[in-house]
Amino acid sequence: MLPVMEEIRNLMPADFIKRVPSIAGDGLADTDSIRSILPTLVEELSDGIAIGQRSGANSPLLYVNKSFERLTGYARHEVIGKDCRYLQGNERDQPEIARIRAAIEAAEPVDATLRNYRKDGSEFWNSLSLRPAWVGDALLYVAILRDVSSIRQTHIALDRVANLDGLTGCLNRQSFLLTADERFATQAEALLLVVKLDVIDFHDLNTGYGFEVGDALLCETGRRLRDLGAALVARMGANEFALAFQLPDEQSADAIVSMVTALLAADFVVAGANVSLRFAIGYAIGKPVGGTLSLIRNAGTALWAAKSDPLGGPRRFRDSDDEQARRRLRMTRELKSAVANNEFVYHFQPQVDLVTGEWLGAEALIRWNHPLFGSQLPGRFIETAERSGLLLELTERSLTTVTTFARRINAHRHKPLRFSVNVSAGEFLRHDMAELLDRILRQTGADPAWLTLEITESMFLSDTPGVIDAFERLRRIGVGLSVDDFGTGYSNLRSLERFPVTEIKIDRTFVSELATAPSKRVIVRAIIELGRALGLTVVAEGVETEAQRAMLSEMGCPVGQGYLFGVPTDEESFAASLERQATGGTDAAAPAPGIVDAKT
Template identity: 45%
Template sequence: MTEIFKAGFGNLIRTTAAANPRLSGVPEAIAARLPDLSRDGLAISDLREKGMALVYVNSAFQNITGYSSDELIGRNCRFLQGSDRLQPEIQSIRDAIARRADVAVTLKNYRKDGSWFWNELRLSAISIAGGEPTHYIGLVRDVTASRSAAAQIAKSTRADMLTGVLNRYAFVEDVDILLGKSGRPILIAKIDMARFHDINEGYGYDVGDQVLMQIARRLTNTAAALVCRTGSNEFALAQPLTHAEEARATIERIRQSLAPQYLVAGATIRIRFAMGYVVGNETTDAITLVRRAGAALHRSKASAFLDVCAFSSEDDRRARNRLRMTSEMQQALEHDEFDFHYQPQVDLATGTIVGAEALLRWHHGLFGVQSPDKFVGHAEDTGLILDIGARGLRTVADFVSRVNRDRQVPIRFSFNVSPLEFKLRDMPKFVADVLAASGADAAWIKLELTESLMVESSTEMLSIMRHLRELGVGLSIDDFGTGYANLRYLEDFPLTEIKIDRGFVKGLAQSRSKRVIIESIIRISRELGFHVVAEGIETEVERTLLRDMDCDFGQGFLFGRPVDAATFEPLV
C-alpha cells in the first residue's frame, strides 16, 4: 500500500470497525489484504488531490487494465476512456461526482495494449474523517465476456442460425422501424429458390445449406437495408427508394446478383428464382407489406417462367381466396364433405367392367360438387392432401372390400396418390394398415402415380415402390406421355400398368402419329408385362381402333361417366 494513502486507508478500516462491532476484532493487517483477494478491480481516488488522483489500486484492477500500480497512482482514471469521450455514461459520472453521489454505469474502457473492454463501474463517495466525502471508491468489473454472450443470445433470437441474416420476426420489426425513419417509399421483395428439393436430394442437405449461405451473401452484397431468410428456401429484403419508379431497376439489380452460377460439391449449377415485390410507405405496416410481397411471389411461382411479379390488388384477392379455401377444406374434412365417384374401366375385347377409377369429389355447401382440379393443388400447397389422401384411401378400401365380398372375379380399383404422400408418409406401412383394417385384398387396389414422381428415381423412392409391390398392390402411371415421359422409368420402376392420356386418344382416327405412338406404347408395355388402359374413350371408332391395337382396357364416357358409390355398385 502506498504511503500517500496508508493513513487514510487505516482510518477507513477503523471507521468501519467502529460502525460494526463484529469487525472490531479483525486486525488491520488482515483487512488491508482483503482488496487484493477480490476478483473485481478496486481503485480509490482522493477528492482532495488535484484531478481526483488515484491513491490506491488493487491487483485485480492492474490485471484488468494492464497498467501497473506505479503507472496508475497519481493519475485521474479518465485516461482509461481513451478518445471515446462521448459515451453518455461519462456525463452520468461527472454529474454524480459534482453532487458527491454514488453512481453505477457500464462503459467502454481501454487497456494499456489498446484493446477495449466493457467496464461495469460502481463509484461510492466516502469520508475518512466524517463530514464531506473525501474519497471515491471505485469497483471495476470486466463484463466483456458476459456482454458478448448476451449480445450473441440477443442476435440468435433475431438471426437465422444458418445464414446469419435476419429471421422473419426481426425482419418485420426492422421494416416497421425503417418505415418510421426513412419517410421514403420502401421496396419489399420476396424471393424463392426453385427446385431446392432437387439439390437437397441430389447433392445432400449440407450442399443445400451451402447454396443457401451463398444466396444470403449475394443478397447482402446488394447493399439492401435488410435481408432476411423467411423460410426453407425463401428470402426477403427491404430497401428504401428515392422514388417508387426505382423499384423495377432495384429488382433487376437483385436478380442479376443471383443470376451467376453457384459452385456446389465441385460442380457449378444454375438456379432459377421466383420473385415478387411491393412498394409501400409509412402509411402501411410491415406485416401488410410482407404479406403483399408474398402474394406477388405466389403468382411468380405459379407462372411458367417464374416471372418477376409486382403486387396488385388481384394478388390480395387471390391470397384471401386461398385463406378462405384452406379454412373451408379444413371444415370439409371435419364434416366429411369429400367422397368418391367411380368411373368404370372395361375389357376392350369383351366389354366387361373389370375395374374402376376412384375420383375424388368435394361436396361444397355453396358451389356444389367440385372436381379435383379445383382444389387438389391447394391441398398439396397446404399439406391438407395428407389428411384427404389418408381418409380417401380408407374410404376406397372399405368400398372395394364391400363390392368384392361375394364376387368370383374381383373388380380392381385405381386410387390417385399425391407425390407429397410418398415423400411425407410411410406409404408401405400406411397401405398395409388400411388393407388390414378394411379386409380388402391388396390385388384389388392400384395406386395411380404421376410422372412427376417418376423423376425422383432415388434409391428411397424405388424402395418404397418395391415394398408396395411386395404387398401385392398394383402401381400405375397416370396420363403417360404428358409430363416427364421417359422409357427408362418403365425399366427402373416396378410398375404394373400404364394409362395412356386422353390427349392421345382424342382424334385417334384422324391422326396417324397418335396411332403410331399408342401402338408403340402398347407393344413395349406388352413386352415388359404391363397392362395398358386408354383414357378418354368417347366413340365406338376409338374403342375399335384401340381394341385392334391390343390395348387391354378402356375408360371414358363411352362406357360410363363417374358416378357415386350407390349408383356404381349395382353396375357390377
C-alpha cells in the same frame, strides 16, 4: 498508496464509527482495529478496485489493487497517473461511455458494462461500478471492476437464437416483422420497398448436391443480400428471404429491384459446386400506415405470383391478382370437401429418452389423403385452411382423433406417453381453445397430462390478452405448451417470460450440424441450459445419427425426436412399433427416400 488508503479509512460513515465503541466492551473489535485492516481487505478483494481523481476532463488513477492488475494485465506502476480510458483501446464511442462521463461531471454514481482490452490486446467485458467520494475539495471515484465476459457471451448466444437465423446470420422471420414495425410504423410519411425472394427448385438442389451445398448456397445468398445496404435483411423460411428499404421516392424502387436481381444473377461458387441459382422475386411499395405487416404480406403475395411465372422476372404487387385468387378459391373448395369426407389422418413420430432409448411420447403430424395427389404434408394446406376458416373444424376433429388414440395407447401403460399437436395463432384468436380441449378431453376420457400443444411462430407476434389467458387456462387444465422450432426465429426469449410454456424444441437445423459447426454446439448447449434453468423439458428435433444422439445426451438434453428413432407412421404401425419397443425390440426406422422434413 498509504495516504490514499488513509483517506479511504476516513470515508467510513460517522454514525458507524460512533456505534463501534459502544459494543467494543462486549469483546468486539474497536474502530481503530477495523481501520487498520482496511488496506489489506481492499488489496485482497477478488474484484478489481481502482481509485481516480477527477481533474478537469481527466480522471488519473491514484490506486489499483492486485485484482485490477490480474484483470487488466497492467502492473500498478504502469497505470498510476493514467486516465483509465486507456482500457477502451480505440472503442471510445461505446454508448455507455457518454453516460459514465455525464455521471462523473455530475458527481453521481453510475453502473455500466464496457468492452475493454488487456495489456496483451485480448478483449474482455467489464462490469464497472463507479461511486463518487469527496475528500476535502477533491472528488475521487472508487471503481469496482469485474470480468463478465462469459455472461456476456451467453447473452450474445441467446440473443442470436432469439433474433438471428442460425444458418445465414440474417434476421429471422419474427425479428424482421417486429423490427420493421418498431422502425417504420411510426413514420407515417415514410415510403418503403419490401422485397421477398425465393430460390426456385431449391428442393432439387438439396437432393442433387446435398444439404451441405444447399446450406452453403443459402449462406452466400444471405451474404450478398446484406451487401445491398437494405435497412433490414431476413431469412423468412427454408429458402425465402426478405429485404426492407426506405425510399426517397417511388421511382428509385425499380433501380433497387434491378440491383437485387443483378447481384443474385452471378454464379454461386461454394465448396464442391458452381451453381447458377434462379430466384422468384416479388415486391411491394407503400407507406407503413397502420403497421408494416400488410406491406410485407403484399410482397409475399407478389412473390407467389412470381413463382407461377418463373421467367416473368420480379413481380410488383397488384391490388387484384386473379391468379392468386383462383388458386385460393380452388384450394378452399378442395379443403371443404376434404373436411366433409374426413380425408385427414395423423401420423405419429416417437420422442425418446436420449439416455435409455425409452419412448416418452410422440408428435402427431397431420396428413391430407388427397384423392388425386395422395398424402399431402401440412405445408400444402394449413395456410389456406386457416384463411378460409376451415382450420377450426379441422382442429376439433384432429384433437379428438389424437386424444382418442392417446387413451387407447395409454390404457394399460404404467408410464403413459405424451402426445404433442401443432396449433396456430388463428385457432387461439378465433376460438376458445381451452373450452374446446376441456370438452374434447371429457368426451374422449383422455388425461390432460397426455397432451401438449406445440405453438407456431405467429402466436408469439400476438399481444392479445385473450391469447395469454387461454394459455393460462390450458395450463390449469393440465395441458402442456411447447415452443416449436426454438432458435429459428419463430420464437424468442421474451416468449418464455410471457407465456406459461412447459417445453422448448430445438430446431433440426441446429441438430444437423452439431458434429461440424462449433457455433451450433454453443447455441444448442445454451438452449439446453436455458431450459434446465427455467424448469422446461427440452426436445431436440431431427436426430438422425447416433453421433448426434450422443452429443445431445452429453450436453444434458433429455429428449430427442427424429429418424434415428423412427419415421412418422400411421396409428396401427405406431402401436405395433411401440409394442416391439416395450418388449425390448428396436424400431428405429430409416427415413423414406426423399423425405426432408416430416412436419411441413
